[in-house]
Amino acid sequence: MSVLNSNPKVLTIAGSDSSAGAGVQADLKTISALGGYGCCAITAVTVQNTQGVRSLNPVDADIIAAQCEAVFDDIGICSVKIGMLPNIEAIDAVINILKKYQPACVVWDPVMVATSGDALVECDVTNKLINELLPITNIVTPNLHELCQLSMADEVAMSDAQIEEQSRILLDKGARYVLAKGGHGVGKDATDWLFTNEISEKYIKPRIKTNNTHGTGCTLSSAIACLRPQLPNMQEAVLAAKNYVQIAIAEAVDWQLGKGHGPIDHFHSGRAYRFSGVAKI
Numbered sequence: 001m002s003v004l005n006s007n008p009k010v011l012t013i014a015g016s017d018s019s020a021g022a023g024v025q026a027d028l029k030t031i032s033a034l035g036g037y038g039c040c041a042i043t044a045v046t047v048q049n050t051q052g053v054r055s056l057n058p059v060d061a062d063i064i065a066a067q068c069e070a071v072f073d074d075i076g077i078c079s080v081k082i083g084m085l086p087n088i089e090a091i092d093a094v095i096n097i098l099k100k101y102q103p104a105c106v107v108w109d110p111v112m113v114a115t116s117g118d119a120l121v122e123c124d125v126t127n128k129l130i131n132e133l134l135p136i137t138n139i140v141t142p143n144l145h146e147l148c149q150l151s152m153a154d155e156v157a158m159s160d161a162q163i164e165e166q167s168r169i170l171l172d173k174g175a176r177y178v179l180a181k182g183g184h185g186v187g188k189d190a191t192d193w194l195f196t197n198e199i200s201e202k203y204i205k206p207r208i209k210t211n212n213t214h215g216t217g218c219t220l221s222s223a224i225a226c227l228r229p230q231l232p233n234m235q236e237a238v239l240a241a242k243n244y245v246q247i248a249i250a251e252a253v254d255w256q257l258g259k260g261h262g263p264i265d266h267f268h269s270g271r272a273y274r275f276s277g278v279a280k281i
Contacts, residue, residue: 005078008036008229011071011103012222013064013094014083014111015044015056021263022215027081027222029266034244036226039075041067043094044086050214050258061089068097079105081225082137083218091128098136105228108137109221110146126150135174139234141221143181160193160202167195177234179224183216194238201235205246212252212262219264220245 010031017023024040031038043064047054071077080103085091098106110129126149134140140150144163148156151166157180167178182191187207194201223241224234231237251265 004231005229006035008078008226009039009075010036010079010081010222010226011039011041011068011077012081012083012225013041013043013068013085013097014081014109014218015046015086016042017215018045018047019049019214019258019263021050021257021261022218023083026215026218026263026266027083030219030222030244031226033266033268034223034226035230036079037075038222038226039071039077041071043084043090050260050262052260056086058086058090061087061093064090065093065097068094068101072097072101077101077103078229079103079225080107081222082106082108082133083221084111085125085129085133088125088128091125091133095132095136105225106137106139107221107225107228108133108140109217110140110142110150111217112146112149126152130170130173134170137175138228139177139179139224139238140170140175141179141181141217141224143183143217147178147180163193164195164200167193171195171197177238179238181217181220183213192242194235199235203239203242205242208246208249208253210249210253211260212255212257212264213249214258214261214263216245216249216264219248219266 012027015023017025028038043059045057144156147166151169153166157163157166163180167180170178178195180193189204190207192203220241223244224237227240228237247268248264251268255262
């Protein structure tokens with residue numbers, strides 16, 4: 001991916017959120033805000049709002065594959081974001097699509113549990129995800145609970161050493177980049193960790209006191225998928241995406257949308273933040 005693409009065509013393969021704060025709706029907002037053209041393949045229709053998920057209705061695997069093929073064949077896609085994959089059939093369909101079309105960048109957000117605590121998959125599909133999907137993605141972005149599940153650890157990591165140990169299990173299984181997200185933790189700072197076989201970086205942002213955090217994981221992963229084709233390397237894409245999400249959270253602090261975890265402000269301050277010298281802090 002040496003040639004930069006200022007208007008990338010990005011496909012999000014994810015679930016639909018009726019409250020539009022997360023899932024495909026959040027992804028398309030993010031991609032549009034960051035200068036890309038967003039397409040979608042819906043894997044499940046959820047009935048949810050800011051208070052939680054009321055029901056989850058998986059889309060037939062053949063329909064998932066057909067949505068992807070229609071977009072790849074006609075529009076052409078350079079980057080893919082993968083979100084909720086509710087069952088084995090959906091996982092198989094997406095794996096086959098990725099192998100067939102081989103997009104330049106694949107970002108996998110292993111959506112397993114909603115912010116409200118609701119399960120978002122039908123069954124335990126961890127082995128399938130690790131052994132078959134993980135090796136054909138460019139970056140995986142688990143939160144610490146998902147990292148624990150994917151690495152098959154006994155407990156959620158609490159220290160830097162534990163987080164690195166669990167992340168390196170995923171690297172050993174074929175991951176190229178692991179971005180372990182600590183945003184749902186406690187304390188004055190929100191910390192993320194980026195690992196490859198060669199690098200280990202820690203990013204610290206001040207934690208923003210707000211109840212409006214619905215869809216932050218979806219937003220971060222789709223931002224990476226949109227920004228990676230526009231920036232020279234994955235590290236810069238991750239940093240720019242993190243900066244975008246941080247501002248989106250801050251701009252929505254005073255929003256009063258719903259009675260639970262409200263959404264963030266995807267369309268906040270134009271595009272200047274994309275190339276504004278984002279740095280680790």
